[in-house]
Structure formats: structure tokens, C-alpha cells
Amino acid sequence: MSSISTGYTVFEKDQVLTEKQLNSVSSYLDDQERLTRVSLSGVGISCGLQVSLAANRVTVSRGIGVTTDGDLARMSANTVYDRFKEYDLAAPDYVPFGVGPARMPLFELVREGAQATGNVYPLGEFASRTQRTLGTMVATLLMESYEADEDLCSGTDCDNLGKTVVNTPKVLLLDRSNVSRLKETFTTPDRAARLLTPVVADRPSITAAASLNDLAVVYRTACNGIHAKLVAALPRIYTHGSGFLADLFPQGDPTSLWLEKLASLQVSFAGMGTGIQYYYDFLKDVVETYEAFRERLFGETTVCCPDVGVFPKHLLLGGVAASTPEDRTGYYPAPAASMTTEQLRHARFLAQKLHTLITMFVLPTGTLPVRVTPSLFEDQSLEERAIPYYYDANIHRTWSYARGKRGAEATCYSYNAAQYNAQGAAASPLTAQLGRFPFFRVEGHLGGNVETVMTALQAEIRNRNLPFIVRSIMLGTDRTRLPRKRKRYTDMHRLHHMVRQELSHQMDDVISFSSTFKNQVFTAVDLGQVRDIPEDGQGTPARTVKETATQKNTAVNAKATGAKSQLVKPYADYQTNKAVLKADMRDAMQAAGEFKYELGNAVKTEFVTPFDAYIGNPHHWWLDWLDEEISLWEGGEDDKLLFNKFLTDNPGAEHFAGVVRGGTFVLVYDLTNTVVADFMLSYHCPEPVEQVVDEKPLPRPDIKPGWIVTNGIKVLPPVQKYVRERLDIFRQEAVDPRVKEIVKPTEDYFRGIKESFEIIVKRPALTADPIKIPTNYLEMNLRELEMTSERVDFVRNQLLEPGITETVKTRLRADLTLAQQELAAAISTTARTVSTSGQDVAVGSVEYKALTEAGQKMMKLDSSRLKTAKNGLLRVSTSGKPMLASVITNMMTMKGV
Numbered sequence: 001m002s003s004i005s006t007g008y009t010v011f012e013k014d015q016v017l018t019e020k021q022l023n024s025v026s027s028y029l030d031d032q033e034r035l036t037r038v039s040l041s042g043v044g045i046s047c048g049l050q051v052s053l054a055a056n057r058v059t060v061s062r063g064i065g066v067t068t069d070g071d072l073a074r075m076s077a078n079t080v081y082d083r084f085k086e087y088d089l090a091a092p093d094y095v096p097f098g099v100g101p102a103r104m105p106l107f108e109l110v111r112e113g114a115q116a117t118g119n120v121y122p123l124g125e126f127a128s129r130t131q132r133t134l135g136t137m138v139a140t141l142l143m144e145s146y147e148a149d150e151d152l153c154s155g156t157d158c159d160n161l162g163k164t165v166v167n168t169p170k171v172l173l174l175d176r177s178n179v180s181r182l183k184e185t186f187t188t189p190d191r192a193a194r195l196l197t198p199v200v201a202d203r204p205s206i207t208a209a210a211s212l213n214d215l216a217v218v219y220r221t222a223c224n225g226i227h228a229k230l231v232a233a234l235p236r237i238y239t240h241g242s243g244f245l246a247d248l249f250p251q252g253d254p255t256s257l258w259l260e261k262l263a264s265l266q267v268s269f270a271g272m273g274t275g276i277q278y279y280y281d282f283l284k285d286v287v288e289t290y291e292a293f294r295e296r297l298f299g300e301t302t303v304c305c306p307d308v309g310v311f312p313k314h315l316l317l318g319g320v321a322a323s324t325p326e327d328r329t330g331y332y333p334a335p336a337a338s339m340t341t342e343q344l345r346h347a348r349f350l351a352q353k354l355h356t357l358i359t360m361f362v363l364p365t366g367t368l369p370v371r372v373t374p375s376l377f378e379d380q381s382l383e384e385r386a387i388p389y390y391y392d393a394n395i396h397r398t399w400s401y402a403r404g405k406r407g408a409e410a411t412c413y414s415y416n417a418a419q420y421n422a423q424g425a426a427a428s429p430l431t432a433q434l435g436r437f438p439f440f441r442v443e444g445h446l447g448g449n450v451e452t453v454m455t456a457l458q459a460e461i462r463n464r465n466l467p468f469i470v471r472s473i474m475l476g477t478d479r480t481r482l483p484r485k486r487k488r489y490t491d492m493h494r495l496h497h498m499v500r501q502e503l504s505h506q507m508d509d510v511i512s513f514s515s516t517f518k519n520q521v522f523t524a525v526d527l528g529q530v531r532d533i534p535e536d537g538q539g540t541p542a543r544t545v546k547e548t549a550t551q552k553n554t555a556v557n558a559k560a561t562g563a564k565s566q567l568v569k570p571y572a573d574y575q576t577n578k579a580v581l582k583a584d585m586r587d588a589m590q591a592a593g594e595f596k597y598e599l600g601n602a603v604k605t606e607f608v609t610p611f612d613a614y615i616g617n618p619h620h621w622w623l624d625w626l627d628e629e630i631s632l633w634e635g636g637e638d639d640k641l642l643f644n645k646f647l648t649d650n651p652g653a654e655h656f657a658g659v660v661r662g663g664t665f666v667l668v669y670d671l672t673n674t675v676v677a678d679f680m681l682s683y684h685c686p687e688p689v690e691q692v693v694d695e696k697p698l699p700r701p702d703i704k705p706g707w708i709v710t711n712g713i714k715v716l717p718p719v720q721k722y723v724r725e726r727l728d729i730f731r732q733e734a735v736d737p738r739v740k741e742i743v744k745p746t747e748d749y750f751r752g753i754k755e756s757f758e759i760i761v762k763r764p765a766l767t768a769d770p771i772k773i774p775t776n777y778l779e780m781n782l783r784e785l786e787m788t789s790e791r792v793d794f795v796r797n798q799l800l801e802p803g804i805t806e807t808v809k810t811r812l813r814a815d816l817t818l819a820q821q822e823l824a825a826a827i828s829t830t831a832r833t834v835s836t837s838g839q840d841v842a843v844g845s846v847e848y849k850a851l852t853e854a855g856q857k858m859m860k861l862d863s864s865r866l867k868t869a870k871n872g873l874l875r876v877s878t879s880g881k882p883m884l885a886s887v888i889t890n891m892m893t894m895k896g897v
Contacts (some may be wrong), residue, residue: 034070042333069312071143081109135321137173192240193297216273296347302338360392368444374437389415441658450669479638507564509610516710518553524715552595559588609712612803820865828872840881855891
């Protein structure tokens with residue numbers, strides 16, 4: 001079809017026809033038929049015509065193809081070839097093979113059972129005769145065309161005048177090295193796609209970041225990697241695709257503009273952290289559009305008006321034994337018959353979109369409203385997703401190929417939808433049905449105050465019933481810089497509240513008991529049971545008993561009331577005034593202890609008093625311990641609001657400029673409370689609920705009667721006063737009269753001895769009744785022994801009282817030592833009194849009972865005072881009194897002594 005017939009002869013009646021007129025018709029029809037095949041159907045191998053080798057036989061399957069000259073190469077059935085011969089210079093010339101001596105070596109295959117002229121050989125001898133391996137050869141189908149002149153004209157007859165056009169399909173073998181001379185070189189979109197470099201967007205790997213700069217370094221590294229790949233890949237687009245892209249760029253190759261714009265953005269973000277995530281998103285958009293463009297080109301082999309000279313009479317069928325696409329002529333449909341022309345249109349649209357993305361990227365600045373835009377996620381193409389807010393609003397015209405075909409560009413969802421008068425649901429996306437959207441873009445928050453942004457987003461989520469949550473994380477390592485203290489209430493806080501309530505009620509008991517104690521002291525003084533002097537109170541010598549009671553009661557009431565006022569406050573207020581509370585509780589405890597101690601001589605504790613319970617209660621320690629535990633726990637909870645800890649706990653966090661349905665949108669803010677980045681979790685991860693708990697007073701359990709609170713102590717006369725008064729009474733009522741009564745008989749006794757002595761001198765012998773100790777004197781000894789023993793018991797019981805201080809214990813131990821010394825002396829005195837009776841002890845006598853009672857009292861002595869008593873007993877005279885000696889020995893050796 002190097003020359004196309006444009007017309008033909010129209011015959012008329014009785015016209016004499018010439019050969020040119022007749023040939024014009026056939027030429028026109030033949031050219032039109034060829035043009036129809038080439039321009040409206042396509043060229044190349046349409047189907048079949050596969051080559052295989054088995055048992056030294058080559059088979060070509062049935063199939064059909066069209067050459068660029070419009071020849072229809074068809075095999076109606078599988079054809080087997082078992083012989084070959086050389087395709088020599090006698091065959092017609094075909095320029096792609098080479099002309100004359102320059103023709104490439106070719107071997108014609110001979111069909112099984114067909115007659116053939118010339119030197120024909122079995123394929124089994126192919127290697128030996130050609131020095132080539134059959135399996136490495138490539139087959140080509142040649143439509144051999146030539147004109148045969150069979151003119152047999154004589155001088156008188158020329159009936160067979162004319163030529164015959166012969167079109168014979170032949171299968172030839174050629175060396176693989178010569179395939180490139182016959183392979184088509186159409187500049188198709190598919191070929192361009194295979195020459196484009198794949199580009200993969202780097203993913204920032206964020207494991208920790210203490211500042212915006214740390215975060216920016218990670219994103220900048222990924223951005224620089226993507227930038228380098230784009231710089232290498234973008235120039236290839238126009239270089240290899242100008243054949244189908246040139247009309248889109250009237251100014252010529254746009255590559256230099258693209259690279260200049262990309263370089264400018266790289267420089268801008270080299271020293272800027274704010275917005276670098278959106279710069280990364282932009283580069284990712286460019287990569288995705290580039291890859292979508294490249295993907296649309298694959299398989300698009302449509303050729304409009306192919307060059308006749310590409311493969312005018314041949315079709316490469318592939319390797320005899322093993323074939324590759326490079327060994328075989330492809331099929332190139334004409335646009336009218338192509339199934340992939342829509343791919344090319346889409347690819348051309350994406351090339352324009354790529355240009356628009358690069359030239360219309362603008363990072364918004366200033367304070368912007370926060371908006372939520374429904375969108376599809378990244379598993380769908382960029383065209384189907386909402387338009388990011390970092391592009392000029394006019395980009396909606398070249399955003400979606402599908403919408404562009406329908407003239408529905410204004411239905412694109414976008415943050416900037418109002419600027420291009422969006423139509424349909426895009427005009428108010430959150431009021432339309434959201435079911436088909438798995439993702440929501442969140443934009444306008446960058447650079448805003450985190451509290452303001454959080455409030456706006458939470459209101460939007462609540463008012464629009466949106467299916468995601470939002471939370472904020474601080475970019476830093478110092479949890480004390482967190483902008484707001486979370487209100488948390490846990491079981492530890494509840495236990496802390498219970499302890500405070502217990503101590504609060506205990507303060508009530510302390511206050512009540514203190515007043516009652518003071519009143520009891522005043523009553524005892526007024527009744528004369530206690531003298532209003534320092535000695536009776538065992539207090540400060542400068543204060544009387546009433547003064548001590550008044551002063552200590554005032555101190556206890558003041559400090560306990562102050563402590564209670566702090567204990568009943570909520571936990572947050574308690575934390576603020578904790579130092580005041582501790583001081584009041586400590587002072588209240590000190591005053592209560594001093595109150596009881598300084599009136600110790602006049603006090604008898606019947607059971608544990610509120611003073612004792614408070615002083616011995618360890619629960620006030622729990623407040624500090626619980627505070628420490630709560631502080632440690634809250635520190636850990638606060639750490640979860642810091643970026644690094646958050647990433648550790650949620651390793652799937654990643655930036656997508658929005659959040660999936662059911663996920664968590666995470667605002668990242670810096671130390672100035674400015675939002676500088678955002679991330680997404682694909683799952684629900686809310687902040688701990690901020691609880692505002694009303695710590696109501698806990699009522700006192702109705703178990704302890706009020707009587708128990710106020711009656712745990714008695715005010716009694718001091719022991720010293722009691723002993724002193726009893727001894728004075730005893731001395732006045734019993735001792736002094738008896739002494740006088742006893743002294744007179746004694747005097748008479750010694751007077752009688754004197755007189756008797758004088759008689760003894762004169763008389764040889766004297767018999768008289770033994771002198772007997774007066775019973776009243778022995779009874780006096782026994783009463784003193786009993787009183788001293790009771791004092792020992794009393795002091796010892798005081799030592800066993802709970803809650804007494806070490807100072808009180810020291811004083812009581814000294815009193816006990818003194819009382820035991822007096823008891824040891826009374827025991828010795830009783831024994832000496834019995835010894836002076838002048839006669840031995842009889843069992844059952846008053847003397848015997850007195851010694852037995854004294855022996856029992858010895859068991860109340862400690863080792864030192866027992867030794868003193870024994871030494872006293874050893875000095876008692878037992879001469880001539882074996883029974884007395886035996887009783888004293890038993891006293892010193894009885895069990896327990």
C-alpha cells in the first residue's frame with residue numbers, strides 16, 4: 001500500500017475497455033480492503049500461529065494475522081513441517097530480509113506431504129547441513145507476493161495475454177540474531193509503560209520523637225527519598241510518551257517545570273517541620289498518580305494508521321522451541337476496534353492531573369476552621385477519594401476522570417468544596433448518607449491550639465454522630481508540661497477517701513472525749529478527789545491540774561477540728577492542703593498524748609480511749625502511702641499522654657490526614673500547645689474517662705455506743721495522795737494510840753526485868769511465862785504489807801495500759817522499784833516482829849499466818865528486791881525456834897521465789 005488508489009473507472013455502455021480501466025477497479029477495491037484491515041481492524045497476529053517443535057517436526061497452529069501492507073495471513077488448520085530447504089537468491093527480494101547478497105540466511109520449511117522443488121532435506125539433518133540448532137531458530141510467516149508473466153503469445157494469437165499475482169504464505173526460519181531487523185517498533189503506550197521506572201513511596205518509620213524537629217527528620221528523610229525517585233522517573237514520561245501526550249502540553253515537554261517546582265518545595269521543607277506531613281502526602285499523591293498513569297498504559301497497544309513498512313509482508317511467529325514476546329509480532333488494534341482506547345484516554349487524563357498536582361500544591365497557613373470530609377481510604381484510587389485541602393480549589397476540574405466524563409466535577413468532596421460551588425452531597429457531606437465512606441479526612445487543625453481544636457472536633461463528632469473519636473498527645477518527654485491535669489478516680493482514690501473519712505470520724509471522737517476528760521478533771525478537783533496543784537497532775541510544775549486540762553483540751557480541739565476540716569475535703573483540695581493536714585494531725589496527736597500524760601497521776605484507763613485509739617492508729621500512714629501509690633500511677637498514666645509512650649503502646653499509629661471508621665484520630669501538639677501533626681489508629685483508643693466524683697461523707701456505722709467514746713477513763717485521787725492520806729489516818733487512828741499502849745507494858749516489862757535480874761542474883765532459879773507479841777502490833781504490820789502489795793499491783797497494771805509513752809513508762813518503772821523496795825522491807829519487818837515474840841511459831845497461830853502471807857507477797861518482787869527481802873529474813877533471829885527457822889526457810893525457797 002505504498003501507493004493508494006483513490007479512484008476507479010466507471011464503465012459506460014458499449015465502452016471499449018483498456019487494461020488500465022479494468023485494473024483501476026481491482027486496485028481500488030484491493031486498496032480499500034487492505035486499508036479497512038489495517039486502519040479499522042489492526043495489524044499483527046490476532047490469534048494462533050503458535051510454533052512448536054517435536055520429533056524433528058515443526059508445527060504452526062491455526063491462526064490469523066494482518067501485515068502492515070494489509071495482507072491477511074491465515075492458516076485454517078494446524079500445519080506440520082518435516083523438511084526444509086534453503087531460501088536462496090532465486091526467491092523474490094524482500095527489503096526487510098536484505099536484497100541480493102545482503103539477504104540474511106533463511107530456510108524455508110516444507111509442509112509434510114507437499115511436493116517441493118530443489119534440494120529438500122529432513123529437519124532431522126538441519127543441524128548437520130546448516131551448522132545451526134533447530135531449537136534456537138525463529139520462525140516467520142512470509143506472505144510472498146510477486147507477479148508471474150505467463151505470456152504465450154504467437155504472431156497470430158494472444159488469447160492468454162496478462163500476468164498473475166501470486167501470494168504464497170511461507171514459513172521461514174532465521175537466526176535469532178536477525179529478529180531485531182524484523183521486529184516492529186511501534187511507539188505504543190504499552191511500550192512507553194515498559195520504559196517508565198516504577199516508583200515506590202518510602203514510608204516514614206517513626207519509633208520515637210521528642211520534638212517536632214525529631215518528627216520532621218523522619219518525614220524529611222522519606223520525602224527526600226521519594227523526591228529523588230520522582231526526579232529520575234518524571235523525565236521519562238514525555239520522552240517515551242510524547243506520541244500520545246504532545247497535544248496535552250502545547251508548550252512542549254513539561255518536565256523542567258515539574259522538577260523546578262519539586263525542587264522549590266524540597267528547599268522550603270528542608271528547614272521547616274510544620275506541615276511536613278502534608279508535604280509527604282503531596283509527594284505520595286504524585287507517586288500514586290504517576291503509578292496509576294503507568295498502569296493505564298500497560299496493555300494499550302492501539303496504533304492509529306500504522307506505517308506500511310514496519311512488517312509489510314511478514315509476521316514473526318516466535319522461537320521454534322522456546323519463544324519470548326520479543327520473538328513474536330504482537331497485535332496492534334486500530335482505535336475503532338481496540339478494547340483499550342479508554343485506558344489511553346484515562347492515562348492522558350492522569351498525565352494532566354500529574355501536572356496539576358505539582359503546580360497546584362499550596363500548604364494553607366493561618367487559623368482555619370476544622371472540617372471533617374467523608375472519603376474513601378487508600379485502598380481506592382486517589383481520584384475516588386476526597387480532595388486534600390493542600391491543593392488549590394480549582395484542582396477539582398482535573399481530579400476525577402469518571403466525574404470529568406460525566407461533567408460532574410463539582411460533585412467532588414473537598415475541604416474547599418464551597419469555593420467551587422460544590423453540587424450534590426459534596427455541598428454538605430456530613431448531612432448526607434455516610435454508609436459508603438470508610439474514611440474521614442480531618443483538616444484545618446494544623447497550627448491551632450490543641451484545646452480549641454479538641455473542643456471543635458468533639459463537638460462535630462457529637463453533633464454529627466460521626467463514627468470515630470479524637471484524642472491528643474504531647475510531643476515531648478516532660479509530663480509536667482502537659483497542659484491540663486486529667487481528673488482520674490480509681491479504687492486507690494476510693495480507699496483514700498475511706499481512710500480520710502475514718503480519720504475524720506476519729507477526730508470527732510477525739511474532740512468529744514477531750515471535752516469530757518476536761519470536765520471530769522474539773523469535777524474531781526471541785527470534789528476534792530484531786531488537788532489543784534502540779535504534783536497531783538504529774539504535769540508541768542508551773543501549771544495546776546485545771547490549767548493543764550484547759551490548755552490541753554483547747555489544743556486538742558483546735559488541731560483536731562483543723563485536721564477534720566481538711567479530711568472532709570475532696571481529694572484534689574486535700575492534695576493542695578496536705579501539709580496543713582499533716583501538721584494539724586501531728587499536733588492533735590501530740591496534744592492528746594500530753595493531755596493524758598500530764599494528768600497521769602490522777603487517771604485510770606478502763607479501756608482504750610479515743611486518745612489511745614488515735615495515737616495507736618496507723619491508718620494516718622496510709623494517706624502518705626496511698627498518695628505515693630496514686631502519684632506513681634498517675635505519673636504512668638500521664639506518660640501515656642506523651643508521644644513516645646503512646647507509640648510504644650500503639651505501634652500501629654500512622655499519619656493518613658484523617659481516620660478510618662471506628663478508629664482514633666490523634667492530634668499531636670508541642671510544648672506551646674500548638675497542633676503540629678496528626679496520626680491515626682485503626683481501632684478505638686479513647687483517652688481515660690475524666691471522672692468527676694462527688695466524694696460524699698460516709699456515715700459513721702452504728703456500732704460503737706457513744707458511752708464508749710466518753711467513758712474510757714476515770715479521774716481518781718493520785719496513788720501518792722491515797723497512800724499518804726491512808727497512812728496519816730492509820731497513824732492517827734491506830735498507830736499512835738497503840739504505840740502508847742504498847743510502850744507502857746514494855747516499859748513495865750523492862751522494869752520487871754530489872755527487878756527480876758536483881759532477884760535472880762539472889763535466887764538460884766526463875767521460871768516465868770514467855771513474853772507474847774501484842775496481836776494489834778502484828779495486825780498493823782500485816783495492813784502495811786497489804787497496802788504496799790496493792791501499790792505494787794497498781795503500778796504494774798499502769799505499765800500494761802496500751803498507748804502510754806516511753807516517758808510515762810520510765811516514770812512508772814521507777815515507781816514500781818520503789819514500791820517493791822517498800823514491800824521487801826515490810827516482809828522483813830513482819831518476820832522480825834514474829835521473831836521477837838520469844839517463843840517458837842505454832843502451826844495455825846496468828847504468827848504462822850502472818851509469815852505465810854508475807855511469803856506469798858515475796859512472789860511480787862523482782863530479782864533484785866527479792867534478794868533484799870531474803871537478806872532481811874536471814875538476819876531474823878531463829879535461835880531456839882526450829883519452827884520459825886523452818887517457816888523462814890520455806891519462805892525463801894517456796895515455788896516462785
